Amino acid sequence: MSETVYPDFGILLVDDEPDWLGSLALTLESCAGICNIATCCDSRQVMAILDEGRIGLVLLDLTMPHLSGEDLLELIAERHPEITVIVVSGLNQVETAVRCMKRGAFDYFVKTDDEDRMIGGVLRGVHMQELQRDHREMASRFCSPEIRHPEVFDAIVTGDRAMQAIFAYVEAVAKSPQPLLITGESGVGKELIARAAHRLSGCRGKLVTVNVAGLDDTVFADTLFGHVRGAFTGAEQVRRGMVEEAADGTLFLDEIGDLSISSQVKLLRLLQEGEYFPLGSDLPKRLKARVIVATHQNLSAKEGTGAFRRDLYFRLRTHHVHVPPLRERRGDIPLLLDHFLEEAARALGKKKPTPPKGLAQFLATYGFPGNVRELKAMVYDAVSVHRDRMLSMDSFVKAVERSQAEAGPAAVTPPKENPFAGFDELPTFSDAAAFLVMEAMNRANGNQTLAARLLGISQPALSKRLKMRQSI
Numbered sequence: 088m089s090e091t092v093y094p095d096f097g098i099l100l101v102d103d104e105p106d107w108l109g110s111l112a113l114t115l116e117s118c119a120g121i122c123n124i125a126t127c128c129d130s131r132q133v134m135a136i137l138d139e140g141r142i143g144l145v146l147l148d149l150t151m152p153h154l155s156g157e158d159l160l161e162l163i164a165e166r167h168p169e170i171t172v173i174v175v176s177g178l179n180q181v182e183t184a185v186r187c188m189k190r191g192a193f194d195y196f197v198k199t200d201d202e203d204r205m206i207g208g209v210l211r212g213v214h215m216q217e218l219q220r221d222h223r224e225m226a227s228r229f230c231s232p233e234i235r236h237p238e239v240f241d242a243i244v245t246g247d248r249a250m251q252a253i254f255a256y257v258e259a260v261a262k263s264p265q266p267l268l269i270t271g272e273s274g275v276g277k278e279l280i281a282r283a284a285h286r287l288s289g290c291r292g293k294l295v296t297v298n299v300a301g302l303d304d305t306v307f308a309d310t311l312f313g314h315v316r317g318a319f320t321g322a323e324q325v326r327r328g329m330v331e332e333a334a335d336g337t338l339f340l341d342e343i344g345d346l347s348i349s350s351q352v353k354l355l356r357l358l359q360e361g362e363y364f365p366l367g368s369d370l371p372k373r374l375k376a377r378v379i380v381a382t383h384q385n386l387s388a389k390e391g392t393g394a395f396r397r398d399l400y401f402r403l404r405t406h407h408v409h410v411p412p413l414r415e416r417r418g419d420i421p422l423l424l425d426h427f428l429e430e431a432a433r434a435l436g437k438k439k440p441t442p443p444k445g446l447a448q449f450l451a452t453y454g455f456p457g458n459v460r461e462l463k464a465m466v467y468d469a470v471s472v473h474r475d476r477m478l479s480m481d482s483f484v485k486a487v488e489r490s491q492a493e494a495g496p497a498a499v500t501p502p503k504e505n506p507f508a509g510f511d512e513l514p515t516f517s518d519a520a521a522f523l524v525m526e527a528m529n530r531a532n533g534n535q536t537l538a539a540r541l542l543g544i545s546q547p548a549l550s551k552r553l554k555m556r557q558s559i
């Protein structure tokens with residue numbers, strides 16, 4: 088998304104009447120903030136201008152000397168099918184309108200039409216062109232899904248393929264002016280993804296984060312849109328809203344699933360119309376920021392129960408990434424463990440401790456309801472209390488047990504698939520149990536506490552089984 092010109096692509100106004108061109112350009116700029124405009128009075132020059140590749144939308148008059156609008160419409164559909172064309176004619180003729188639509192026009196307006204209708208149509212055309220551009224960009228990424236700017240994702244430690252696919256997607260949509268919705272459980276790294284998307288957007292402005300959870304409707308409006316002096320009792324100073332703070336940058340609205348219905352209406356209007364009113368003012372301001380929203384809630388389910396507006400939901404999920412929970416990318420646990428050990432040791436002024444054997448394996452048996460944030464807290468806690476060179480397993484075992492006790496039995500992760508499904512002949516119950524105990528002891532390098540955790544039984548129960556085996 089570019090900083091000051093809107094939209095990113097040029098809009099060409101074609102008419103043989105220069106006065107009409109001037110007044111149309113002025114209307115579009117003042118009423119819709121559209122300023123990336125070029126004009127052309129000579130129909131013969133239109134195709135050469137389009138060949139330069141800067142134009143995404145054409146507003147075309149029909150009756151012109153040399154080439155008529157309909158001739159041009161046909162030429163554009165043939166040579167530049169990617170360009171959106173809106174016909175703006177002096178003639179109110181249904182047959183002509185139908186013919187133009189059949190030849191590929193996106194919309195048809197009569198010059199005497201209501202101004203708001205025409206502006207609405209142009210904004211829809213701009214939106215359509217933006218979506219087509221995003222779509223082309225994404226399609227090109229499917230052909231070569233490599234990540235072009237890996238440095239932007241440096242803060243996100245992962246080796247997981249689903250995460251790599253998210254990075255490629257975020258790169259593809261980073262320059263889009265459409266909103267980006269990031270979903271995923273709490274602590275999976277949604278904010279880190281938002282930061283990466285902001286860096287990739289190339290916008291000059293800041294990333295401004297607003298946590299909208301718990302904001303009542305008035306505070307929401309005041310926080311986002313600001314107010315003028317005297318807007319309400321106590322409003323002694325002008326307040327710039329966060330939308331303005333984020334101009335030419337990114338507005339990141341976190342916990343969007345908690346937004347009240349009345350605030351949802353305000354947000355929808357902001358996104359749809361691209362403008363807003365500071366409290367107490369009747370002078371509209373334009374939204375000049377890209378909007379990213381995030382939630383740990385299931386927005387689709389909320390939309391189903393009526394707790395989230397359907398129109399806003401569809402608007403927000405134009406571009407959507409879902410960050411998987413840590414338990415679905417257990418391969419990341421050793422990488423994250425190492426990363427946080429290093430980070431914690433540095434932050435606490437200690438030497439990086441050596442993790443006990445089997446720690447990563449032990450952690451992989453746990454469901455991490457708090458995801459990466461929970462793992463990070465565990466590591467920081469363990470590093471801060473440790474004294475020897477070797478990190479103790481104890482603090483991790485206790486943290487896991489504490490969390491499981493708090494969450495109840497549902498927190499224990501269910502087995503994923505039946506390991507015996509492919510067996511022709513099943514082992515006996517006692518053989519299967521003996522093999523399982525042996526395997527767990529091997530994996531835990533003889534550590535009974537860890538082996539018991541891997542098996543989901545208590546350490547005394549494991550010890551009893553081992554003794555029984557020895558006595559056979």
Ligand SMILES: Nc1ncnc2c1ncn2[C@@H]1O[C@H](COP(=O)(O)OP(=O)(O)OP(=O)(O)O)[C@@H](O)[C@H]1O
Pocket residue numbers: 242243244245271272273274275276277278279280341382383423459460463
């Ligand atoms: N892949 C990762 N690599 C390194 N650190 C990570 C990773 N994922 C998350 N973190 C760290 O975990 C913590 C939580 O991340 P973040 O705030 O981005 O999560 P979130 O999904 O936005 O959480 P919430 O829904 O609660 O707002 C942060 O300290 C972040 O730096």
